[in-house]
Amino acid sequence: xxxxxxxxxxxILSISLVALLSSPALYAQADTTATDTTQAPKxxxxxxxxxxxxxxxxxxxxxxxxxxxxxxxxxxxADYYLHNEYYLAGEGGWGSANVNYSDLKYSTTNSxxxxxxxxxxxxxxxxxxxxxxxxxxxxxxxxxxxxxATYTVTDSVWGNSxxxxxxxxxxxxxxxxxxxxxxxxxxxxxxxxxxxxxxxLNGRSFNDLAPLYIAGYGKGxxxxxxxxxxxxxxxxxxxxxxVKVVEKVVEKDK
Amino acid sequence: MTxxxxxxxxxxxxxxxCTQQRSPCLTPKTATLNVETxxxxxxxxxxxxxxxxxxxIFVALxxxxxxxxxxxxxxxxxxxxxxxxxxxCQWAFTTDSMKYHNLFDTxxxxxxxxxxxxxxxxxxxxxxxxxxxxxxxxNVDSLLLTNTAVTNNVAxxxxxxxxxTQY
Numbered sequence: 001x002x003x004x005x006x007x008x009x010x011x012i013l014s015i016s017l018v019a020l021l022s023s024p025a026l027y028a029q030a031d032t033t034a035t036d037t038t039q040a041p042k043x044x045x046x047x048x049x050x051x052x053x054x055x056x057x058x059x060x061x062x063x064x065x066x067x068x069x070x071x072x073x074x075x076x077x078a079d080y081y082l083h084n085e086y087y088l089a090g091e092g093g094w095g096s097a098n099v100n101y102s103d104l105k106y107s108t109t110n111s112x113x114x115x116x117x118x119x120x121x122x123x124x125x126x127x128x129x130x131x132x133x134x135x136x137x138x139x140x141x142x143x144x145x146x147x148x149a150t151y152t153v154t155d156s157v158w159g160n161s162x163x164x165x166x167x168x169x170x171x172x173x174x175x176x177x178x179x180x181x182x183x184x185x186x187x188x189x190x191x192x193x194x195x196x197x198x199x200x201l202n203g204r205s206f207n208d209l210a211p212l213y214i215a216g217y218g219k220g221x222x223x224x225x226x227x228x229x230x231x232x233x234x235x236x237x238x239x240x241x242x243v244k245v246v247e248k249v250v251e252k253d254k
Numbered sequence: 255m256t257x258x259x260x261x262x263x264x265x266x267x268x269x270x271x272c273t274q275q276r277s278p279c280l281t282p283k284t285a286t287l288n289v290e291t292x293x294x295x296x297x298x299x300x301x302x303x304x305x306x307x308x309x310x311i312f313v314a315l316x317x318x319x320x321x322x323x324x325x326x327x328x329x330x331x332x333x334x335x336x337x338x339x340x341x342x343c344q345w346a347f348t349t350d351s352m353k354y355h356n357l358f359d360t361x362x363x364x365x366x367x368x369x370x371x372x373x374x375x376x377x378x379x380x381x382x383x384x385x386x387x388x389x390x391x392x393n394v395d396s397l398l399l400t401n402t403a404v405t406n407n408v409a410x411x412x413x414x415x416x417x418x419t420q421y
Contacts, residue, residue: 101276101377151377155284158339159317159339
């Protein structure tokens, strides 16, 4: 991927995210009937949500990889609530792939880490409402180790030629945009899904033999991938100072 | 069979359908050298004539013998391949298979090979960079190398063969 393409991707992603995050339509539906322009500005809502650290595991990839058969991928996720519906988010995991075609044979293993943020675009019903519909962005990194690869160039006229590449380790770097939802099914237990668009930043560095599968990214010989996750998560929560008092006041008002 | 049994069977069928085979290779795997033939109306003419050869034969002179390709229909566009195992290869060529007295010309290609990874679906192939081409002059008057980079782009023309007026 050329530097120009990378810049284009990043520009599109940045503009899309800024447009989404700053869209007043997401927050201002209740105010659309107001016509009095002399009204005093509303005081900023105080963020009454407490602390939450959510730990999850992806159940989609182990199942689908088990069906495919020649690759594995395991993924764990964590996010921490910062403020104003922003979450610091990260995922990590590992995986492998085995290529055993008649003209190409090698295997790879890799571990990966993705870091970024999520932004919930749902209005909360209250401080204890942690259901979310989110958009997010990640920067992903994988360390890939490839075994020696043997290959055959087939030619029906002049004859085949066999050769091999020595094994090596190399990094992969990509950016992602994601969107999805998460619902608290039981107290502190969530289920949710998200879809991700992934864009490789350094695909040219392993053009000599791109891995069939990079856990955390997808097909290694494609500069962009779409992916899907299903997470089961558990939330650890602790209150901010004064949150309980505020909640009581809110209940009284009702 | 109960409803849950049917549902389970459907799930298994759907999952089995997801089982991945090797993805199909959607790009040309072989780098082709595309040749066009041209001849002039007279030796002094500068205007080329449409030169569809009536029954051209191209013969790959391989280490294991000869492998011939006969064009049964008139054509002025021909597709050759270069040997991925050496840096030089030869093709023998005649303009018309029906003329028993027709002599063959030998085209000799000198080139560099560049190993190219296409994709996991397609595997590896070689692209070539042609250094030079030589020919005998029985039917071929001269040749012009118009593009030295031989890749899997089928639209690129690489070699123009100028055929003698009386071929």
